[in-house]
Amino acid sequence: MTSNTATASEIKTKKRSARPSAFKLLARNQLALMGAVILALVVLIVLITPILPLPDPDVTNPAQRLLPPFSDGHLLGTDHLGRDLLSRLLWGTRVSLAVGISASLVAALFGSTIGIVSGYFGGRTDNIMMRGIDMLMAFPYILLALAIVAALGPGLMNALYAIAVVNIPFFARNIRGVTVGIAHREFVDAAKLSGKGHIRILLTEILPNVMPVIVITISTTVGWMILETAGLSFLGLGAQPPQADLGSMLGEGRKLITTAQHLSAIPGAMIFILVMSINLLGDGIRDVLDPRLKSGALARPAPLTKIDRSDQGTSNQIADETVLAVDDLRTEFVLGDDTYKAVGGVSFDVGKNECVGLVGESGSGKSVTALSLLGLVASPPGTIVGGRVMFDGKDVYDMTENQVRDIRGGKAAYVFQDPLSTLHPLFSIGDQLVEAIRAHNAVSYRDAWAKAVKLLGMVRIPNPESRANNYPHQLSGGMRQRVGIAMALANEPRLIIADEPTTALDVTVQAQILKLMNDLRTDHGTSVLFITHDFGVVSEICDRVAVMYAGRIVEMGTTEQVLKHPAHPYTKRLIDCVPRLGEPDRRTSAIPGLPPAVNNLPAGCAFADRCDRAEEKCRVGSIAFDDLGDGHGVRCIKPMEGANV
Amino acid sequence: MSDVSDVVLQTSDLVRTFGGGRTLLGGKKPTVYAVRGIDVAVRKGETLGIVGESGCGKSTLARMLVGLDRPTEGNITLTGSDMNDLISDDRHALSKRIQYVFQDPISSLNPRKLIRETLAAPLRYLRGLSGDALEARMKELMDAVNLRPEFLDRYPHEFSGGQAQRIGIARALAAEPEIIVLDEPVSALDVSVQAQVLNLLSDLKDQFGLTYIFISHDLSVVEAVSDRVAVMYFGRVVEQAPGRALFEKPRHPYTRLLLDSAPVPGKRGLTVEDATAELPDPLAPPPGCAFAPRCSRAQDDCVAKVPDAHYGLDNHDAACFHPLNPVTTR
Ligand SMILES: Nc1ncnc2c1ncn2[C@@H]1O[C@H](COP(=O)(O)OP(=O)(O)OP(=O)(O)O)[C@@H](O)[C@H]1O
Numbered sequence: 022m023t024s025n026t027a028t029a030s031e032i033k034t035k036k037r038s039a040r041p042s043a044f045k046l047l048a049r050n051q052l053a054l055m056g057a058v059i060l061a062l063v064v065l066i067v068l069i070t071p072i073l074p075l076p077d078p079d080v081t082n083p084a085q086r087l088l089p090p091f092s093d094g095h096l097l098g099t100d101h102l103g104r105d106l107l108s109r110l111l112w113g114t115r116v117s118l119a120v121g122i123s124a125s126l127v128a129a130l131f132g133s134t135i136g137i138v139s140g141y142f143g144g145r146t147d148n149i150m151m152r153g154i155d156m157l158m159a160f161p162y163i164l165l166a167l168a169i170v171a172a173l174g175p176g177l178m179n180a181l182y183a184i185a186v187v188n189i190p191f192f193a194r195n196i197r198g199v200t201v202g203i204a205h206r207e208f209v210d211a212a213k214l215s216g217k218g219h220i221r222i223l224l225t226e227i228l229p230n231v232m233p234v235i236v237i238t239i240s241t242t243v244g245w246m247i248l249e250t251a252g253l254s255f256l257g258l259g260a261q262p263p264q265a266d267l268g269s270m271l272g273e274g275r276k277l278i279t280t281a282q283h284l285s286a287i288p289g290a291m292i293f294i295l296v297m298s299i300n301l302l303g304d305g306i307r308d309v310l311d312p313r314l315k316s317g318a319l320a321r322p323a324p325l326t327k328i329d330r331s332d333q334g335t336s337n338q339i340a341d342e343t344v345l346a347v348d349d350l351r352t353e354f355v356l357g358d359d360t361y362k363a364v365g366g367v368s369f370d371v372g373k374n375e376c377v378g379l380v381g382e383s384g385s386g387k388s389v390t391a392l393s394l395l396g397l398v399a400s401p402p403g404t405i406v407g408g409r410v411m412f413d414g415k416d417v418y419d420m421t422e423n424q425v426r427d428i429r430g431g432k433a434a435y436v437f438q439d440p441l442s443t444l445h446p447l448f449s450i451g452d453q454l455v456e457a458i459r460a461h462n463a464v465s466y467r468d469a470w471a472k473a474v475k476l477l478g479m480v481r482i483p484n485p486e487s488r489a490n491n492y493p494h495q496l497s498g499g500m501r502q503r504v505g506i507a508m509a510l511a512n513e514p515r516l517i518i519a520d521e522p523t524t525a526l527d528v529t530v531q532a533q534i535l536k537l538m539n540d541l542r543t544d545h546g547t548s549v550l551f552i553t554h555d556f557g558v559v560s561e562i563c564d565r566v567a568v569m570y571a572g573r574i575v576e577m578g579t580t581e582q583v584l585k586h587p588a589h590p591y592t593k594r595l596i597d598c599v600p601r602l603g604e605p606d607r608r609t610s611a612i613p614g615l616p617p618a619v620n621n622l623p624a625g626c627a628f629a630d631r632c633d634r635a636e637e638k639c640r641v642g643s644i645a646f647d648d649l650g651d652g653h654g655v656r657c658i659k660p661m662e663g664a665n666v
Numbered sequence: 667m668s669d670v671s672d673v674v675l676q677t678s679d680l681v682r683t684f685g686g687g688r689t690l691l692g693g694k695k696p697t698v699y700a701v702r703g704i705d706v707a708v709r710k711g712e713t714l715g716i717v718g719e720s721g722c723g724k725s726t727l728a729r730m731l732v733g734l735d736r737p738t739e740g741n742i743t744l745t746g747s748d749m750n751d752l753i754s755d756d757r758h759a760l761s762k763r764i765q766y767v768f769q770d771p772i773s774s775l776n777p778r779k780l781i782r783e784t785l786a787a788p789l790r791y792l793r794g795l796s797g798d799a800l801e802a803r804m805k806e807l808m809d810a811v812n813l814r815p816e817f818l819d820r821y822p823h824e825f826s827g828g829q830a831q832r833i834g835i836a837r838a839l840a841a842e843p844e845i846i847v848l849d850e851p852v853s854a855l856d857v858s859v860q861a862q863v864l865n866l867l868s869d870l871k872d873q874f875g876l877t878y879i880f881i882s883h884d885l886s887v888v889e890a891v892s893d894r895v896a897v898m899y900f901g902r903v904v905e906q907a908p909g910r911a912l913f914e915k916p917r918h919p920y921t922r923l924l925l926d927s928a929p930v931p932g933k934r935g936l937t938v939e940d941a942t943a944e945l946p947d948p949l950a951p952p953p954g955c956a957f958a959p960r961c962s963r964a965q966d967d968c969v970a971k972v973p974d975a976h977y978g979l980d981n982h983d984a985a986c987f988h989p990l991n992p993v994t995t996r
Pocket residue numbers: 354356361363381382383384385386387388389390399402554619
């Protein structure tokens with residue numbers, strides 16, 4: 022195999038971090054940054070407290086009692102025993118912080134250990150451990166802490182233990198949940214087969230993957246724990262006189278709240294500042310470390326892809342029979358400093374009653390092309406930067422949001438690879454069909470239901486009347502896909518855009534779905550844009566086919582032309598590298614290397630690095646799409662011989 | 667030819683059920699029958715292909731063969747020694763002889779570990795290597811799967827699916843096993859990369875004298891790589907034969923259906939089964955032939971009794987009362 026060099030250079034040129042680093046992300050979050058700065062300041066001050074020129078916090082001086090703030094020598098005044106309040110505050114903050122953080126760490130250590138062990142082993146171990154945790158959780162939180170302190174006796178260390186114990190269940194449950202997800206991943210099985218024992222797997226395979234969650238949990242609980250320590254001290258169960266901590270200062274100040282407000286206001290303010298800054302920082306850390314938030318899943322995408330066109334295509338004539346005409350469509354994603362040209366100038370059309378296939382490898386831009394047609398690409402990060410999509414003679418990108426929404430699921434409908442992504446798990450399939458029908462037509466529920474049942478029958482769901490009451494999870498994969506098609510058919514679409522609708526299905530079910538789609542075409546005159554990577558499927562259902570590579574169409578023609586006389590070297594090799602049923606002796610020749618990354622496309626032909634016919638000319642300028650006659654076209658300067666037969 | 671002494675792996679009447687038992691209140695928990703009695707034998711140096719559709723028990727079988735799961739009934743023998751004995755003798759004995767390549771190449775690599783650490787594990791724990799010997803062996807393995815040694819210092823997300831699958835193969839090779847179970851090794855890969863990996867597997871087999879058990883739902887891939895093929899349906903092997911014979915003259919109606927349903931480039935007109943045909947319920951296996959509700963040849967005897975078959979090392983047989991292409995080899 023010769024793929025070595027090509028793959029190596031691919032990886033080398035790929036920038037290592039397309040996404041901003043965790044630290045940058047954190048710094049970008051202004052609230053979290055503010056929290057971090059305040060917290061750092063407080064921590065710095067309490068760290069240097071022992072060397073600051075402050076009076077001893079515990080030395081009483083009844084002569085100087087209850088001085089107000091800004092008194093001479095006592096910046097924050099003194100308390101009822103004449104002790105310096107500033108000194109007590111700083112020493113107290115030191116204690117509170119230390120106790121809060123230690124309690125978090127202790128709770129994290131024990132809670133995570135329980136969580137990881139019970140999540141990994143599952144079964145009886147899990148049952149016993151989790152029932153124990155449930156018992157801890159059955160007591161009201163503060164009552165349990167009080168009971169523990171009551172049993173151990175008051176004191177700061179005992180308060181720390183109490184708070185740690187009370188928080189163990191929180192860690193245990195969180196971590197167990199994550200561990201269960203990880204313990205069933207294939208790499209854990211792989212580690213077992215590599216001869217690793219359980220302990221080693223826990224420490225070297227599971228723990229590194231659980232660590233971010235532990236950090237998140239700690240960062241969101243520290244603030245809470247400081248509050249709880251303060252609470253216990255306030256009740257006189259934590260720090261014992263004369264030692265100061267924020268809670269006990271507050272407790273002492275409470276008794277004199279009417280005469281000397283500053284005694285309670287000052288520690289109160291400190292608690293507020295501390296907890297607030299920790300929580301802001303904790304939220305920031307969580308946002309950065311949580312992969313779901315990182316991928317921007319929570320950013321609500323716009324209802325319509327952002328359109329920022331530098332041009333609107335070139336050709337003007339559109340045949341009457343054409344349902345969909347795509348002209349020089351270009352869609353890009355901007356992630357960090359990279360621009361991914363996912364669709365780099367795609368033109369094709371779909372006639373009435375025609376089925377056009379879009380074939381290509383993963384990442385070639387098939388799905389983005391399909392989603393761009395009706396502005397379904399998520400923005401951000403996607404933008405349609407050029408070209409035109411004419412549906413039924415009108416430019417989709419000139420339409421208003423409402424007009425486009427009216428077409429979606431109306432005159433043009435999508436069928437996706439995973440039908441579960443379009444079916445709601447909590448509604449019966451009948452109800453969902455009714456919903457789809459009534460979104461576009463003013464009909465009564467009863468009429469819509471009748472139509473829903475008819476649609477289910479049309480896609481050959483056995484027993485449609487009763488099946489309409491089923492929920493998606495009660496159906497097999499093949500049946501769900503049929504429901505997905507029924508949804509697409511709900512409003513007699515002129516065009517169905519099907520993105521790998523059969524890829525996840527077994528061959529026997531795939532055959533049924535393909536037949537179903539073919540029948541729809543003959544019975545209802547629907548046009549189909551069918552996306553697949555399988556030339557066998559193309560032969561079965563498509564009239565014409567376009568081959569995509571690195572975001573562009575490299576060859577287009579009738580199914581017969583493209584399959585029997587491929588003109589583009591890539592098409593030829595793609596057909597040849599798949600084993601074919603009934604021809605076990607045919608040599609399958611691999612295509613060396615990998616497709617180029619679309620954020621780093623080479624000049625000239627994108628296939629040149631893998632093409633055995635490549636020459637100098639292939640690597641300069643942009644390669645034009647040449648017409649070979651009879652509707653067969655190719656983007657190659659040296660098309661295969663015998664192609665234009 | 668059928669010299670039993672080259673058999674390196676054999677299963678007899680392997681059964682695996684999930685669930686079952688009783689609930690706290692004494693009610694019966696439902697039992698799922700995943701594998702319902704499988705007898706297969708593999709000879710040294712051959713590739714046994716196993717095909718079947720989703721949910722037929724392929725992966726459950728594979729996991730039992732490598733010891734990731736234990737059979738409920740029946741046993742597995744590896745060149746004379748019983749698998750249970752192997753496991754109880756020495757935790758590592760089994761993994762040194764039989765290894766596994768996973769379906770999803772990326773998720774079979776720990777995302778937070780360098781490839782170096784992943785690949786070193788079997789060498790260190792199964793083969794007892796360390797230091798320079800370990801380093802040298804890792805380079806050799808990377809070389810064997812056509813990857814550059816500097817890839818060792820990368821993380822899994824920096825690899826394409828095809829490259830990650832080669833690392834999965836290198837990890838399996840590291841244990842120096844006799845047998846490798848490949849569970850859909852190319853299904854997650856792009857077509858152009860599938861061929862790269864299939865060719866690599868075939869080179870490695872010749873180079874190291876390996877025996878493969880190749881599991882896939884893709885008939886054309888199985889046809890291209892297998893010496894013998896077993897077709898699974900609903901937890902059982904329903905037909906087994908040398909590859910050529912099975913694809914040319916299938917005897918079980920289910921095999922016929924599979925072959926007719928697979929689209930072939932350049933051909934049109936698949937046979938399509940009636941959409942209402944029901945699949946058997948794994949919670950309540952039917953008493954007769956599991957394929958009967960979908961079978962056009964079914965007769966009364968099919969639903970009364972389970973059809974039996976005798977699978978040898980070179981014969982062609984199908985578990986069917988009314989097979990197609992009646993017996994020629996036995
Ligand atoms: N939401 C997104 N954000 C950033 N990049 C994206 C996004 N969606 C797609 N891309 C990029 O666009 C390119 C084309 O992807 P697309 O999904 O269209 O490929 P495809 O041909 O449908 O592949 P497959 O066969 O795997 O479905 C890829 O490089 C992909 O990484």
